[in-house]
Amino acid sequence: MIKTMLRSAVAAAALSLAAGTAMAEPLKFAHWVPPAHTLTASTIEPLQAAVADSGLEIQVYPGGELGAGPLEQYVRVVQGVADLVWGLQGYTSSQFPLTMISELPGALPEGMTGYDMLWNAYEAGQLDGEFPGTVPVALWLSEPNVFIMKDHDIRTPEDLAGLKIRVSGSAAAAAVEALGATPVQMPAGEIYNSLQTGLIDGVITGASAIGDFKLDEVANSYTLNAPLGHISFYVVMNKAKYDALPEEQKAALDAIKGRPLSQSAEEGWIARADQVIEEISNTGDNTVYTLTDEERAAFEELTYPIRDRVVGEVGGAEVLATMQGQ
Template sequence: MNMIAGRLALPTAALMLLTATTASAETLKLAHFVSPAHVVTASVVDPLVKGVAADSNGTLEIKVYPGGELGAGPLEQYVRTLQGVADIAWGLSGYTSSQFPKSMIVEMPGAMPAGMTGYQMLWNAYEKHLTDEFPGTIPLAMWASEPNIFIMKDRVIHTPEDLKGLKMRVSGSVSGAMMTALGATPVQMPAGQIYNALQTGLIDGVVTGASAVNDFKLDEVANSYSIGASLGHIMFYLVMNEAKYNSLDDVQKAAIDKNSGIELSKLGEEGWNALAAETIARLREDESNTVVDLTAEEITAFRVIADQVRTDLIAAMDGAEILATMQGQ
């Protein structure tokens, strides 16, 4: 009789353990506004989701809501995190440039020294200079895109004069300042609207990284690409609601910490750069495209203007110390 009772007790104990584990499990909502095929998935989202699940022993799950499922507006990503609509969100600093003036120094043309990365610059300066730009959240990753290029429809860019009077889509205030200095009219819009804007002639071209050509199928409406001008980069962030993070237990927090920060940021930047290189190689193979590698003389003409834009922007915000910290000085 005791043996039978013991055998019956074993499944009951196992069931109780399973119930306790299930009850303590937590699910976080991660929101972004692009398709699951976007580079952000393989480079940032998947490593975070898989790493957190493994290192929390299954007690913490991240459920991903792509394509604006938790809200269609790309500009509201940060606010959704603050409001708790999403626990984690991915976004572009440039979409709300006024919130991130110091962080967006990393976007400025010529700000990133040779041999340094955007994620290094951002984390170098985070504790000392940037925390106030992330109220109510914890940055899980911060990184920069590959160098921006000109992506055009029916226009070929060789010199600054070629931009005069053109309508150029920009992602934020930094690239907007650069286009203004080149005599173009900056038009800010989310990346998902670029395709139709190029197709209909609302804009003449785009300043962004080559990876966007792949992610948003821009090669279906663009046909000219100029590479080598000093046009800066684009900054991205992945942030988590601070109160939600603080509500997690120690094991769950440790799982988040282990799979975020500079290492996750590194994966993001490397993913963007790799996709950009692949995309440019593919564009070169298509004879219907014009791919311009600017000459040294042409690059210099753009750099002179870009350097002045950066100097003016840094002076206007008294940002010399922040830039120096970013650069590890």
């Protein structure tokens, strides 16, 4: 269904812009989180600053102003409702089976950045089919996923038996199932109420989300250093709008799109995560626990085989090797 919608949207967008001229109006950047989210300082503001001297203005529409629904972000930009959007590949995992490899536990080599991983594969042409009708402007990974729990301390895989754990996409869902819990997929904006009301027992996501979505108000136990993978993000631009940019504006955008903007985004996510972990550790009313190497190994025995199985299912061995710089 998602792929059919995208094909139709790509065709319609191409027809509607075929006779157009270069736009003088600002580009519309849509997303669904509040302006105070990490996205603004790490990604949007550097992008705006980089293109400002070329005369290219980027106007931001936060909080779903151009359409509610985080899952519809990609279709929204292809249809031309927005010119640029931010989103999570995991929300529509079936559209991004090869990109999702980067999220799997054990996929990101020690000492390597997530954005290099993704751009290695994209620049090799291995992810082209997953971004129809758009030009990727930034691709990156979050900080490592952690357990964010309400009234449950996680030290061993057995501690997760029978619990309902929110995940953002298929990679985390596979890991949760391997650990004996039930994955519940929902957008980040729904986590707070779901955790507060007991619809879910916990969350797997990056620590930055604790601060960005105020999860510290409803969670009270956090476990770090578990092999739970990462979350992948994108900023993409409508391809027809990109192609129609005046040369000076396109050159300014080209100078920051790709790895430079992705590096800024990823480093912003990691810095925010470090800040949040320090904050929740100092409040005195939380349990913040870092698994020992021995404790981590017990989780690795269950989650690392998931990486190999999923890579095999999507025929992604070559893509993973390219991502890892092999």
